[in-house]
Amino acid sequence: MTANLIDGKKIAAETRKNLQIEVNQLVEAGVKPGLAVILVGDNQASRTYVTNKQKSCKAIGIESILIELPDYVTENELLNQIEELNNRDDIHGILVQLPLPKHISETKVIETISSEKDVDGFHPVNIGKMMTGQDTFFPCTPFGILEMLKYEGISISGKHAVIVGRSNIVGKPMGQLLLNENATVTYCHSKTKDLASYTREADILVAAIGKAKMITSEYVKEGATVIDVGMNRDENGKLCGDVDFADVSDQAGFITPVPGGVGPMTITMLLYNTVKSAKNKINHRNLK
Ligand SMILES: Nc1nc2c(c(=O)[nH]1)N[C@@H](CN(C=O)c1ccc(C(=O)N[C@@H](CCC(=O)O)C(=O)O)cc1)CN2
Numbered sequence: 001m002t003a004n005l006i007d008g009k010k011i012a013a014e015t016r017k018n019l020q021i022e023v024n025q026l027v028e029a030g031v032k033p034g035l036a037v038i039l040v041g042d043n044q045a046s047r048t049y050v051t052n053k054q055k056s057c058k059a060i061g062i063e064s065i066l067i068e069l070p071d072y073v074t075e076n077e078l079l080n081q082i083e084e085l086n087n088r089d090d091i092h093g094i095l096v097q098l099p100l101p102k103h104i105s106e107t108k109v110i111e112t113i114s115s116e117k118d119v120d121g122f123h124p125v126n127i128g129k130m131m132t133g134q135d136t137f138f139p140c141t142p143f144g145i146l147e148m149l150k151y152e153g154i155s156i157s158g159k160h161a162v163i164v165g166r167s168n169i170v171g172k173p174m175g176q177l178l179l180n181e182n183a184t185v186t187y188c189h190s191k192t193k194d195l196a197s198y199t200r201e202a203d204i205l206v207a208a209i210g211k212a213k214m215i216t217s218e219y220v221k222e223g224a225t226v227i228d229v230g231m232n233r234d235e236n237g238k239l240c241g242d243v244d245f246a247d248v249s250d251q252a253g254f255i256t257p258v259p260g261g262v263g264p265m266t267i268t269m270l271l272y273n274t275v276k277s278a279k280n281k282i283n284h285r286n287l288k
């Protein structure tokens with residue numbers, strides 16, 4: 001059996017087209033959605049992602065500003081910068097690119113971003129809303145994965161979803177979003193014993209481990225949906241995921257590639273959240 005490919009680039013392009021229509025409507029109503037991106041230090045990968053976010057905003061008419069700070073910036077200086085953006089009427093979304101230098105507390109930074117502008121969906125208020133099934137900003141990577149599953153018509157309710165990885169930005173919220181859709185969710189991680197005994201039971205397997213090509217066909221049930229969140233380099237320096245794509249393709253029912261799977265949807269959902277925030281603002285204004 002050869003798995004169906006879930007084409008993240010294609011789904012992202014379609015979603016962005018629809019978002020562009022919404023941006024045009026917002027602009028006509030007098031609100032141009034605005035995103036502020038803060039980049040601290042000079043991590044090359046982070047810079048690439050941030051550049052991509054800027055370009056993607058521009059392509060659909062979202063105003064985006066980039067604030068670059070040196071890696072020696074103090075925590076207080078960064079927090080003050082965020083406060084300033086919290087108070088700006090033209091900025092609807094704020095994100096601080098992660099990871100941050102060691103001397104800065106990610107928790108403090110995330111908690112300083114106004115929960116109403118937290119388009120990454122990392123603020124504890126938004127995490128709490130997500131956990132209690134309320135509408136809010138959802139973290140972009142798991143949100144993008146959910147959208148891909150829905151786009152492909154893959155049913156979630158009653159299915160067994162196994163998440164490998166428990167990071168705050170991918171694994172934990174992924175499980176919660178799938179639980180909200182009535183999946184039965186199992187979390188696995190680096191301390192899980194006999195990992196394959198869990199993953200082989202998965203109808204939906206999400207790999208967010210950080211180890212190149214670790215998930216081979218022995219980890220996968222025939223016909224399962226396999227979502228690859230990994231971004232690694234293989235022995236030849238080529239970008240690859242956590243899933244051994246060639247091997248698992250023969251076993252899975254659906255599979256995402258790397259690159260061109262989850263990544264493009266991550267940035268798309270950031271655009272979605274920014275548009276949502278601008279719409280929230282109009283709704284507030286109309287209620288006044
Ligand atoms: N504040 C945040 N920081 C980080 C997040 C985040 O959502 N918010 N996620 C990651 C990085 N990330 C976005 O920021 C991200 C990573 C990768 C991609 C992507 O499109 N990848 C491409 C491949 C790119 C390449 O060729 O190198 C793909 O998978 O096709 C998008 C976003 C950590 N930090």
Ligand SMILES: [Mg+2]
Pocket residue numbers: 165166167189190209
């Ligand atoms: Mg882990």
